[in-house]
Amino acid sequence: MKKSVLLAAGAGLIAIAAFVALKPEPRPATPQKGDALVEITLPATLGAEAAMxxxxxxxxxxxxxxxxxxxxxxxxPPLIHKIYEPSHHGDMAFIMAVQNGVRAHHWPFGDMPPQTGLTQADVKNIIIYVREVQRANGIM
Structure with missing residues (x-):
C-alpha cells in the first residue's frame, strides 16, 4: 500500500512539473489606444519651475x-524623445506649437490644434519640465 501511495504521489508531482514546464507563456498585452509609447526615467526631484x-x-x-x-x-507623440531634443525642436518650437498648433510632420497622429488656457509662464514652466525629464533620459 505504501508503495502505491508513493508511486501515485510521484506521478502527481511529475504531472505538475510537466504542466508547469509546458504551460505556454502568457502573451504580452496588445497595445491599446492611449498606452504610453516610451518608457522613461523620471528625475529624482524636479526644480520648482519644472514642478509647476x-x-x-x-x-x-x-x-x-x-x-x-x-x-x-x-x-x-512622446516629448521625451530624441526628435524633441533642444537642437532639433528648440524652446520656441514648443511656444509656437502651443500658440499656433502644429501640422503633423514627424508622427502619424494628425495635426495638433492651438492650446488655450495657458499663460506664458505656464508654457515656460512646461518647457522647463519637459527639458528636465529629457535630460534625465539622456536627451540633451
Whole structure:
C-alpha cells in the first residue's frame, strides 16, 4: 500500500512539473489606444519651475502627450524623445506649437490644434519640465 501511495504521489508531482514546464507563456498585452509609447526615467526631484510645469502639463498636455510626456498610442507623440531634443525642436518650437498648433510632420497622429488656457509662464514652466525629464533620459 505504501508503495502505491508513493508511486501515485510521484506521478502527481511529475504531472505538475510537466504542466508547469509546458504551460505556454502568457502573451504580452496588445497595445491599446492611449498606452504610453516610451518608457522613461523620471528625475529624482524636479526644480520648482519644472514642478509647476508638470502641473500645467498634466492639466493641458497629458491627454494627448501622455503621463510624463511618454506619448499616447493613437493620440499624441512622446516629448521625451530624441526628435524633441533642444537642437532639433528648440524652446520656441514648443511656444509656437502651443500658440499656433502644429501640422503633423514627424508622427502619424494628425495635426495638433492651438492650446488655450495657458499663460506664458505656464508654457515656460512646461518647457522647463519637459527639458528636465529629457535630460534625465539622456536627451540633451
Amino acid at each position: 510645469g508638470k502641473t500645467a502639463f498634466d492639466a493641458t498636455c497629458a491627454t494627448c502627450h501622455g503621463e510624463n510626456a511618454t506619448g499616447r498610442l493613437g493620440m499624441g
